[in-house]
Amino acid sequence: MTEYGDRYLVGNQREQVSRFRARVMLFVPLAAILFQVYLPRPFPFLGYLELPLLVTIYFALMRRSQIGGLFIGAFIGLVQDSLSIKQPLGMFGIVKTLVGYFAASVGLRIDVEHAVIRFLLTFFFYFFHQFLYWVLARGLLGRQIPFEIQLTLVLGLLNAVVGVTLFHFLDKLREPA
Amino acid sequence: MDTLLNRYRNITVLLLVIFAQLVLIAVQVRNDQDVRMVRIWSITAITPLARVLETVRGGTSDFFRNYILMHDARADNHRLQAEVDRLRMENQSLKTEISTADRAKTLVAFQQHTQSKTIAARVIASGAGANSKVVFVDRGSGAGVEKGMAVVTPDGIVGNVIAAYPTASEVMLITDAEFAAGVVSEKNHVVGTLKGQGQSTCRVDYVPSEEKIEVGEKLYTSGDDRIFPKGFPVGVVRVVRPSSPYQEILVDPTGLERGLEAVLIVLEGVHQAIPEVPPANAPVYLGTPPPQAPGEPQAVQPAGPAGTDADKLLQKYRQIGAAENHKFGEGAPGSKPPDFNIKVQPASPVAPSPARPLAGSVPPGQTPPND
DSSP states (O other), rough: OOHHHHHHHHHHHHOOOOOOHHHHHHHHHHHHHHHHHTTTTTGGGGGOOHHHHHHHHHHHHHHHHHHHHHHHHHHHHHHHHSSSOOTTTTTHHHHHHHHHHHHHHHHHHOOOSSSSHHHEEEEEEEHHHHHHHHOOOOHHHHHHOOHHHHHHHHHHHHHHHHHHHHHHHGGGGSOOO | HHHHHHHHHHHHHHHHHHHHHHHHHHHHHHOTTTOOOOHHHHHHHHHHHHHHHHHHHHHHHHHIIIITHHHHHHHHHHHHHHHHHHHHHHHHHHHHHHHHHHHHHHHHHHHHHHSEEEEEEEEEOOOTTTTOEEESOOOOOGGOTTTTEEEEETTEEEEEEEEESSSSSEEEETTTOOOEEEESSSSSEEEEEEESSSSEEEEOOOOOOOOOOOTTOOOOOOOOOOSTTTTEEEEEEEEEESSSSEEEEEEEESSTTTOOOOEEEEEEEEOOOOOOOSSSSOOOOOOOOOOOTTTOOOOOOOSSSSOHHHHHHHHHHHHHHHHOOOOOTSTTTTSSSOOTTOOOOOOOOOOOOOOOOTTOOOTTTTTOOOO
């Protein structure tokens, strides 16, 4: 991509930066974490959803700021760690920090308003999130946990579908430009 | 610098946040042995660095110790090499002294054992010239040494004195080309003349081809040369080649095998017996001659006066011996011989002695005459 193209694209993307209210930025992630922590107990099938990840992807994509994305990811991940049983602080924090950073980086480059793009990005970041967690669990904690690719791909599709739907509702919470 | 930080601000913040969370994990997590991960990671991170530093330090230290300070090792090497050389020389000297002492001991034992009167001498020099087979000993005419005396060792004869000086004597070795001595073989008592060849081996001449002499057989002095008393070892037969009319025989002299340092000069030689071995040609029994038939002429007996020149010479020598009261065969080697130039009166013809029987032809029940 040429220098003119970069400037043109960045200029257009900056014009498309979504802004949210502070309470939205605080409430939505907490709600997603509470959903992730408490609902799978009465409804185990909901455990397959990774709502904190979907919220992280959404805010990082829409904020289009790498630093903002990584802090959002770190915040959500650390809170999720703090509420997880036998989970050292930092595991989800590191993973979601990287997801937020890379999602924001992608959001700077491409148009993330399209549903198909969101679906593909969600599917990709879900797989990246699970794989990176597996790597860290093995490398840092020495846990010999398996990585089931097929199951991960299926759950990626599921979360991508849920994510596109969730992103549609979250778009309603954006401040008008 | 400011531009550089702005350019990499995002990635820097990312790394800092990741690092902070890694530290957070490391502080919380413990391994199976209840050791915090932060400690494990720290050690894991520090250990390779420490290992590298130690390797560099050890390598540097070894480099200085092995190469820079090598001049000390070189000096030590020179000093130790000199020490080794000195010890080798000392060891060799001690070995030589021990060998000399052994030889001297053997020489003394032989001197006490032999009946001949001998005097010990030390070889002090060898003759000039590359092919010289002459040595000098430290006993001369002042010690009673005379020209012609035999020089021996317990291992065998060495040579004979060819010149006697007041304090030293010159000895011609048996390997000299001009040396000669009478020898006799051990088994069959085959007589021959030992001659030097100017080499390490000697040869034995005048052994007829029909005489039996074997390789490995020992030779002793026969005493015929009147220099060496009978019975001294000479050497071992190494080669026997049949030839006509005399065999070609090479002998390894045993007197020179272990080198020459100390020798014995025979002042008054006494013949001694040659060691006995089972004779190869034992006497063969011969029966009595057949009775004479009547009318058959008697066997011709040698009669009358000495007819041959040898008989005349024998008769003359006997007369000379009788005139000078000399008995042949009793004089010691080196003693003064009778004067064969005196005039004696011709005596009456001597009746020839009766013919002696052949060896082994003595009839049963009779004793052969002694020689």
